[in-house]
Amino acid sequence: MKTIGVLTSGGDAPGMNAAVRAVVRTARYYGMKVKGIRRGYKGLIYGDIFEMETGDVSNTLQRGGTFLLTARSAEFKEKDVVEQAVKTAKYFGIEGIVVIGGDGSFRGAKDLAEQGMPVIGIPGTIDNDIPYTEYTIGFDTAVNTAMEAIDKIRDTTSSHERCNIIQVMGRNSGAIALSAGIATGAEAILVPEIPYDFEEDILRSINLGKVRNKTHFIIVVAEGVGGCEELATKIQEVAGIETKLNTLGYLQRGGSPTAQDRVTASKMGSRAVELLREGKTNRIIGIKNNDMYDIDITEGLEIKNNEPSDLARLAKIISI
Ligand code: ADP
DSSP states (O other): OOEEEEEEOSSOOTTHHHHHHHHHHHHHHTTOEEEEETTTHHHHHHTOEEEEOGGGGTTOTTOOSOTTOOOOOGGGGSHHHHHHHHHHHHHTTOOEEEEEEOHHHHHHHHHHHHTTOOEEEEEBOTTOOOTTOSOOBTHHHHHHHHHHHHHHHHHHHHHTTOEEEEEEOOTTOOHHHHHHHHHTTOSEEEBTTBOOOIIIIIIHHHHHHHHTTOOOEEEEEETTTOOHHHHHHHHHHHHOOOEEEEEOGGGGGOSOOOHHHHHHHHHHHHHHHHHHHTTOOSEEEEEETTEEEEEEHHHHHHOOOOSOOHHHHHHHHHOO
């Protein structure tokens, strides 16, 4: 393979730039050409494609977001649009594409593969919600951002002896909530994977805390749980404690990536190029038992995760 393309798609995640940088530098190391594709699959459809050199990725490693830009493309779900995208890619001499994104982007990549364009997927999403991999690029940065914000909220919550509900991102996954909640010593963590009981999981914890003269109650809630406003009203009414709601929102998607995200992205970016070079195509790279591995894209996307996280059990034991 002499020329490869690289794109970022779906929700942006800190570390995507580090992955693109590793793709470009590794490809150039092996004498391959690299074409950057702007705005994910949109750029592939409309030919927003440019040649990238080693210098084009200088000063990007430490930047959040994605300098290749990202987008969502509803039309890419149509077969004739994917066929057109493959034609465009071939017109630009692209023989294989590295797709950096979440599971939606990987489904698009699978369609590309089925239309004859070899692909490699790199998991980039703050949500850490793709079951075939233990880790996705951007997760550690997002958890650290949430942790810093929650620490700050705790100061004011404590001073006013309040309860504070903090809603974190994660779509249908409780991964960010669990890690950020454990890292900040939250009194309760609510995730969509495990139904909660108001009396047992919240009221009891607040009442036990009151007995121990606790001055604050931090409840971290994953966005997939929903109903945060109603929960705040209920706590205020039933437990008699002033309750505020904070939704952290998009700040969790931005910021300079942590060392873990930079290093993981660099390793995955480089591996993606090596796989294409070796002719091992239509695979997605992930982490399994703390080691990097790759798996066929169709097989990988079929993996389901029904196991509640060990962190959920840990949180129950130590969050009092
Ligand atoms: P993420 O990759 O972060 O999960 P999305 O789910 O928004 O983000 O997907 C990004 C893009 O991938 C979509 O805009 C669309 O172009 C493509 N895509 C998503 N789901 C599918 C699917 N089921 N089939 C084909 N393409 C898809």
